[in-house]
Amino acid sequence: MELRPVAGGALAEWYEQELTEAFPPNERKPLADIVALMGQGRYEVWGLFEGEKLLGYAALWMKPEDKRCILLDYLGVSASRRNEGLGRKIVRMLSEKLSGKSLLLIEAERPVEGDEPGNNAIRQRRLAFYGRCGFVPAYDMATCGMRFATFLLEPPADLAPVMALHRAIYGPERTDVQVPLGPDETPPGPPAWMQKEH
Numbered sequence: 001m002e003l004r005p006v007a008g009g010a011l012a013e014w015y016e017q018e019l020t021e022a023f024p025p026n027e028r029k030p031l032a033d034i035v036a037l038m039g040q041g042r043y044e045v046w047g048l049f050e051g052e053k054l055l056g057y058a059a060l061w062m063k064p065e066d067k068r069c070i071l072l073d074y075l076g077v078s079a080s081r082r083n084e085g086l087g088r089k090i091v092r093m094l095s096e097k098l099s100g101k102s103l104l105l106i107e108a109e110r111p112v113e114g115d116e117p118g119n120n121a122i123r124q125r126r127l128a129f130y131g132r133c134g135f136v137p138a139y140d141m142a143t144c145g146m147r148f149a150t151f152l153l154e155p156p157a158d159l160a161p162v163m164a165l166h167r168a169i170y171g172p173e174r175t176d177v178q179v180p181l182g183p184d185e186t187p188p189g190p191p192a193w194m195q196k197e198h
Contacts, residue, residue, distance in 0.1 A: 043060065
């Protein structure tokens, strides 16, 4: 198995077959936005391949001029290969790839009071998954109108620079993003793509 970039025609195939299957519309950036970010050197999609077969993926978001922090934007495993430990394998391979160069930031949605129990069970599983991968929750943030825990492998004593870089990855145009989000604060409204038809 090999972790390598997904690009060209394979990118649209990844978006339509993998990302669309695994993530609800409110959590999916439009493909055009992803392509634009890639063109700016701010986004990479990595696939876990067995030969030419895509088994899973990780999408990374960053500031090209400052890669001290890199955000794991999406992590997924192909439906036919789930529950085989491949998600953990991808996280481990990414951590090794970035070790000593960049801090990997992981966002996982917190349970939502009053939401369907099934949705909150999925959120709890994701939080527990990153814990099993060795990451610890360092602070909360908001995006897409939701509260997320931000996980780090080894949180530094001073989180302020990390939080500033985390916020900067999104850019000033993302008014739905707040880093950090205090325990009594409400997440801002959703991003523009959630408010228009695609």
